[in-house]
Amino acid sequence: xxxxRQILNKGSLSVFLTLAGLFLSVQxxxxxxxxxxxxxxxxxxxxxxxxxxKVLLGKTLFFDPRLSKDGTISCNSCHNVMAGGExxxxxSAGVGAQLGGRSAPTVWNAAxxxxxxxxxxxxxxxxxxxxxxxxxxxxxxxxxxxxMDRLAQIPGYQPLFEKAFGKKEVWTIDHLxxxxxxxxxxxxxxxxxxxxxxxxxxxxxxxxxxKGYELVKTTGCLGCHSGSNFAGPKMPTGAGFYMKFPTxxxxxxxxKYDLLKDTGRYNVTKSDADKNMWRVPTWRNIALTAPYxxxxxVPTLEEAVKVMxxxxxxxxxxxxxxxxxxxxxxxxxxVRPVLTIPLLPPTEGKYFKI
Amino acid sequence: xxxxRQILNKGSLSVFLTLAGLFLSVQxxxxxxxxxxxxxxxxxxxxxxxxxxKVLLGKTLFFDPRLSKDGTISCNSCHNVMAGGExxxxxSAGVGAQLGGRSAPTVWNAAxxxxxxxxxxxxxxxxxxxxxxxxxxxxxxxxxxxxMDRLAQIPGYQPLFEKAFGKKEVWTIDHLxxxxxxxxxxxxxxxxxxxxxxxxxxxxxxxxxxKGYELVKTTGCLGCHSGSNFAGPKMPTGAGFYMKFPTxxxxxxxxKYDLLKDTGRYNVTKSDADKNMWRVPTWRNIALTAPYxxxxxVPTLEEAVKVMxxxxxxxxxxxxxxxxxxxxxxxxxxVRPVLTIPLLPPTEGKYFKI
Numbered sequence: 001x002x003x004x005r006q007i008l009n010k011g012s013l014s015v016f017l018t019l020a021g022l023f024l025s026v027q028x029x030x031x032x033x034x035x036x037x038x039x040x041x042x043x044x045x046x047x048x049x050x051x052x053x054k055v056l057l058g059k060t061l062f063f064d065p066r067l068s069k070d071g072t073i074s075c076n077s078c079h080n081v082m083a084g085g086e087x088x089x090x091x092s093a094g095v096g097a098q099l100g101g102r103s104a105p106t107v108w109n110a111a112x113x114x115x116x117x118x119x120x121x122x123x124x125x126x127x128x129x130x131x132x133x134x135x136x137x138x139x140x141x142x143x144x145x146x147x148m149d150r151l152a153q154i155p156g157y158q159p160l161f162e163k164a165f166g167k168k169e170v171w172t173i174d175h176l177x178x179x180x181x182x183x184x185x186x187x188x189x190x191x192x193x194x195x196x197x198x199x200x201x202x203x204x205x206x207x208x209x210x211k212g213y214e215l216v217k218t219t220g221c222l223g224c225h226s227g228s229n230f231a232g233p234k235m236p237t238g239a240g241f242y243m244k245f246p247t248x249x250x251x252x253x254x255x256k257y258d259l260l261k262d263t264g265r266y267n268v269t270k271s272d273a274d275k276n277m278w279r280v281p282t283w284r285n286i287a288l289t290a291p292y293x294x295x296x297x298v299p300t301l302e303e304a305v306k307v308m309x310x311x312x313x314x315x316x317x318x319x320x321x322x323x324x325x326x327x328x329x330x331x332x333x334x335v336r337p338v339l340t341i342p343l344l345p346p347t348e349g350k351y352f353k354i
Numbered sequence: 355x356x357x358x359r360q361i362l363n364k365g366s367l368s369v370f371l372t373l374a375g376l377f378l379s380v381q382x383x384x385x386x387x388x389x390x391x392x393x394x395x396x397x398x399x400x401x402x403x404x405x406x407x408k409v410l411l412g413k414t415l416f417f418d419p420r421l422s423k424d425g426t427i428s429c430n431s432c433h434n435v436m437a438g439g440e441x442x443x444x445x446s447a448g449v450g451a452q453l454g455g456r457s458a459p460t461v462w463n464a465a466x467x468x469x470x471x472x473x474x475x476x477x478x479x480x481x482x483x484x485x486x487x488x489x490x491x492x493x494x495x496x497x498x499x500x501x502m503d504r505l506a507q508i509p510g511y512q513p514l515f516e517k518a519f520g521k522k523e524v525w526t527i528d529h530l531x532x533x534x535x536x537x538x539x540x541x542x543x544x545x546x547x548x549x550x551x552x553x554x555x556x557x558x559x560x561x562x563x564x565k566g567y568e569l570v571k572t573t574g575c576l577g578c579h580s581g582s583n584f585a586g587p588k589m590p591t592g593a594g595f596y597m598k599f600p601t602x603x604x605x606x607x608x609x610k611y612d613l614l615k616d617t618g619r620y621n622v623t624k625s626d627a628d629k630n631m632w633r634v635p636t637w638r639n640i641a642l643t644a645p646y647x648x649x650x651x652v653p654t655l656e657e658a659v660k661v662m663x664x665x666x667x668x669x670x671x672x673x674x675x676x677x678x679x680x681x682x683x684x685x686x687x688x689v690r691p692v693l694t695i696p697l698l699p700p701t702e703g704k705y706f707k708i
Binding site for chain 2: 063064065066070071072077080081082083084087088089093095096097286287288290291296299300301302326329330333336338339340341342343344346347348349350351353354
């Protein structure tokens, strides 16, 4: 455990805590029963109250490929809510089949994360939603104004925006971002078998799965993968819970899976202390989100557990231990809400060249 | 009208009918009230009875991008049921952002068509469903066996196939095709304002729209765009209702919209009589499916009407006539069923390289 370094960033302020310091601020991590069920609701920011109208608009935008340069890529293309909230690819394919540089994080329960993106470069879901739209290898719009100009050509969006935000002269990218974030705040997956277990249904987990739960505690995995989302302690919005990966460099996995090439949060802060630091990802629905890690280099959950054991805790987990931990991890697949397919507002009798 | 040539093909049998002959076999086309409402159900073939289990499996397959070579393209990518049943692009983008050679026809009410594809090269929805999977510029799978091999790696498909077809040793492409076709048979859009009008709600259409309805009768448009789907008379499955486009070559539009380059059904039969013959497309939801024609070259419905008037009926429609006809065509947008988003069966903890 003394290999761990926790860095909590908020804006340019970096607070460095030793693990001892962290223990003062969060629950003891290995205490049985400290784990919490996944919340069924999340708090929204004061300036973006959750309303049905915003969620409907957000869902519609989330599925609309016209938000991309050539009209082929929607948010859902890479963050597929018909699947594990991502695309089960090492790197997502954007406009023109260009590949991104990191594996798409799941949108399920993203609302529970205190920062967004692998490197925490967005503090909120609202901020995050603006990124891919203008990323040249993702949705590739030239700028946010071009996105809103295009939406202005689609008459059916007008009433959707009005219901969500009242009458306005011009809709801005912030309205779009607030709507998408509102939709995403509804994308929670409660009622996994593990949650049922925590809620008192002791038979919800098998003996092996319970053994796996004990193992992730005793092995030290919950040192980082704590909290209801198994992604670290509850942090203020914008303050990320980051971890170095690999914490212990030098294993065979560094080169096998090219773990060191992408320096993670360092790309955001340019601070040496942030080299190879990453937002601790959630374990929720992890069985649905292969391949694993920021570069999607690891094809199976078994191998991912093995890699984590070695690179983060310097432990050579046995095949039996790995199997048991994976059995537990599979109990974290939650119940996805039943969503209806949105009807995208048409441009009646008209094609706008994209 | 004497410029019209109707060719009805079934397999290698071609029946040539003069327009006079056609008049003997179908309803007089300009008689008011001859138009029928869109059916709320369609007949399914005897060897593929419609069941809920097949529809659920078909819907799941329809949205599953793992049916494409690199896991990025699903049936819905090009035949988007969140929109007009297609992608509002001249040519669809397949795997690797490759462009197809024709504009994707709508999947809405495709079950009412007696042949599938622009050139009628598939007799049934079942046949059609197999095509794009192995088209190298669409879903680009090497062959149908590869599709089924991939599905066999996804355990959650097993119970879906079993519920649809009973226990089997091996699932074949025909099971997949039957399921997708079953789903597509539910994709009807009844209750357009025009249907409401036909059903007796005389106020469902405005004065202008009614004038447009009269105009499509008197102008001759319904000569081809007859029937409840405005795509020709009811034909036996596999017998297409084709029309030459342009019927009257030589207008400015031939070169402006490159109308003659693709020779349509000729590519299927290699019969000179089939040069530039096309399946008469539906008018249903036409306001949702810009851009228009087989090559998606015409960006607006107004222009499409103008082109049709000239190339098919040798009439120079005035702007006022065009506007009135378009007003009528917009009344053919139906009510799309409320679909729930399918949950794609996962490969738990596993990524299969695609």
